Amino acid sequence: MQSAVSALEYRPSxxxxxxxxxxxxxxxxxxxxxxxEILRESRETLENLQEESTNHPDMADRASSESDRALELRTRDRQRKLIAKIDAAMKRIEDGTYGYCEETGEPIGLARLDARPIATLSLEAQELHERREKVYRDE
Structure with missing residues (x-):
């Protein structure tokens, strides 16, 4: 039991x-x-969408329901993309490249990985990427 508890309390250092x-x-x-967690939330969302009656006699209720449904579907699409990033991160763990910046090859950093475990760029490389993106957007 001791090893199970220590495994749960372990934090990378x-x-x-x-x-x-x-x-x-x-x-x-x-x-x-x-x-x-994402898959569980997705199942709950699908169940809620299936249970909800789309036959609203009131136009305002129908519009509200359709707006809610569109929001749920956008959320599900974001979750689907996030799952793909999680799967890619797990593949990087298997092949030994997890935790290293795709651009520089340097360690990403434990604090960044703990906050965003799907990160593929070090903080510096990410900031540089975002600055370049902003420059191109502003043109």
Whole structure:
């Protein structure tokens, strides 16, 4: 029981080798839990959409219902894209590239990965990417 408790309380630390097996397992579990949560929410959304009657005699009720339905469907599309990113992150864990910046090859950083486990760029590379994006948007 002691090892199960310590596994749950484990937090990656800068004091240990980057992306050691324990860190990879921590992030794999974090990603799996996040994916399960999204899938559960998606199932609940589908159930709610199926239960909701679309036959509203009042035009305002119908418009409100259609607006809610459109929002739910946009949310589901974002969730579908997020699941693809989670799956890609889990594949990177398997192939040993997880936690390293796609552009520089440098470690992304534990704090960033803990906050955004699907990150593929270091904070510096992400900021540079966003600055370039802004310049092109403003033109």
């Amino acid at each position: 800068e004091d240990e080798p980057f992306m050691n097996p324990r860190q990879r397992e921590y992030f794999r579990k974090k990603l799996e839990t996040w994916k399960e």
